[in-house]
Amino acid sequence: MSGMDAHRRPFRQRQRSRRQQERSSGFQPKATSGLKPLLSVLLFSLIGHEAAAITIQGKLAYRTTLPVGTWVLAASKNDTIYRLPWQPLEPSSGEPIPPASWISLTCNTVGPNIPRCTDISDVKVIRAAASVPPPLADQTLRLLVMTVNLSASSVCGSQPGMTDREVLDLFIQPNGLVDFFGNCSFGKMVIDTSALTVVSTLVPCSRDILSCDHDAISLAARKALPQGIRTSSYSHLLYVVPMRIVDTCRWMGLADVPGTQTWFAPDLFGIIRKATVMQELLHNFGLYHGWRNGAEYNDLSTPMGFGESCPSAPELWRLGWATPLAQLNSSNFPLHIFMNFTLPATAVGPTGVMLRVQPDWLGTGYTKNVYIAFRIKAAGDSDLLPGFNRKLNIHELSKDIDNDPSVCNDPRVSIIGVMNSGTNLTFSNYKLLIVAGDVSLHDKSQGLCERSIAFSASFLFFTGYLQAAAADSGRQAAVDKTSHAPRIALASSPAPAALVSQYALTTTSLAPTATFITLT
Structure with missing residues (x-):
């Protein structure tokens, strides 16, 4: 006899005894349709889980559940976590309330002892998420x-x-x-x-x-x-x-x-x-998940996606684990300026191991920042996948969240490019062209150890098209003909002038001039 049968036998004995008593007293149950017993079961189920409306105060958090995340409220008066049906909204603005905010709300539950809200109302923000978050480093x-x-x-x-x-x-x-x-x-x-x-x-x-x-x-x-x-x-x-x-x-x-x-x-x-x-x-x-081609988790260059290595450059910056070699925007990366960089690998860090680009020259089209970093299979990155080893890794993410460390929302960190040395890549949406130079090797006591990649970046002003003449005769980069000067970043090694000589401007109205600024 199973444990379940042993548990049910007393109930069955009581049921049989009740039927014998009904027969001896002349009781005859009325005929019923097949619907009424079903209704009685449903009514019993609903009565057993009578809805309750309760007021909860606590800290809002987000859970990384699949297939979609879950919003929860940790009640401050007890050890209970209430699951919410959606992300609460700020009542006056209608904007989503970020995690780590202290709020109160009315929770409609399916039962007084079931910590799951089927509906929420009367949301009030008691204390917003800290405007200056605690330092992530150290x-x-x-x-x-x-x-x-x-x-x-x-x-x-x-x-x-x-x-x-x-x-x-x-x-x-x-x-x-x-x-x-x-x-x-x-x-x-x-x-x-x-x-x-x-x-x-x-x-x-x-x-x-x-x-x-x-x-x-x-x-x-x-x-x-x-x-x-x-x-x-x-x-x-x-x-x-x-x-x-x-x-x-x-x-x-x-x-x-x-x-x-x-x-x-x-x-x-x-x-x-x-x-x-x-x-x-x-x-x-x-930190949130890494993205690639619009798919969550698909960035294999970071553990925040499905990689085996250290975090990507924008994540290292967000955590305070590493700093940029340069931060570029329209104030320090103007027209007619060539800039050379020798970028150490992130594994060598933590100082000066990435470029952080804020393409505010796009005007109202400026919505994302761009990070450029060189990755090698070494130190914390010893398990870096081959597709990212000895390559420039290029990421983009929301500029509103990246520029404000107090915002705790998903910036959608996405890998948008991987470059080998000696190649170039055009990002027309950012008006950037990046050309990677050669990997430099440094002699160590245990042999050669790759440490950095040399490349340079520049902006040119022109109208029409930039066409590669010799090295890449089939490649063209279309440029917007707008009131804003088109900007394209050129990267090369060892000298930008050598690269410029390979390109011819068609329908040119203004020949570019160059000034060199070298950062080492």
Whole structure:
């Protein structure tokens, strides 16, 4: 006899006894249609989950769930996380309220003890997200990692998780997570190994946990912590879910954006994969996913997409882990000016390892910034994929978010180009033409080590078309004939003059002149 049959037998015995009593008293049930019993079941179900309207006050956060993200409100009076049906809007302006804001709202739930809002109203902003966010650089992470195990029961059986030792080794082993964070951040975000705690938690089986309700998992794990471990002693809480519910979860990792909690699958694509752990923890600091060709996650040059290496140049800048060699806009990158750069690889950083371009010469068309960086397979980027190694990586992202570090929304960091040395690439939407020079090698005691790529950039004023004469006779870059002077950035090595001599202007009304500014 199964455990379920043993549970049901008393009910069946009571039901049989009731029918015998009805027969002995002469009671005859009336004939009913097939519809009425169905209605009674539905009414019972609705009564059992009577709707309730409650007022909640707390901190707004975004969860990186699939296929779309989830908005939640962490109630300030208790340990409850309420899931919201959508991102709350500021009542007067109608603008979306950014995460990390403190708000109050009325939540219509399906039941008084079910933390899920089917509708929200009466939204009030108590305290907006900090206008000056906390510095992201020079962070010391005090991590509490909880491996979650389900206790044995007749419903789900025993479901173990990873062992404490297995998880701890992922952090402290050579080239593990501690090294990965230290190398990628150049020591500006380190995992405190003296505070790092990995502990096993045994939680009771429940329907919510079996359905991979991450809030139920985290709450149960915190309640099951051994005495003496206080979550307030740690900067971030990590949960490794039981092995047998991974297929139900259907995610490798999950995080609050921003926040202090992350969840991981106990497999090769979850907690065991360094890039997954970095992505989820950096979500806690306000970073979003990487994009390519309009597809989320498709930037393979960064862990914020589905890469295995350090973050991309705009992400390094946002985190405060690395700085630009130059920041270019119309005030310092004017017409008729050639500018030469020798750009170190980001792995060599952290100082002067990218170009940050603010193409405000586009006027009202200026909506995005552009980053140019040189990547090599070394140091934190030792797992950089071949498609990005020894190449210029070019990204774009929202200029409103990139120019204002206090804004915590998705800037849609997207990789838009990858260049080999000795090639050129035109971005007509930014009126930029970039030509990469040669990779320079520096002799080290252990042999040659590639360190930088030399290239230059310039703007030319002209009307008509710029046509390559010798090196690239088939390539043309169309230029807008508007009241604004067209701008094209030319990049070359060793000298811009050599490149200019390869190009002929057709229908020229003004011959370009050049002034050289070299930055080394």
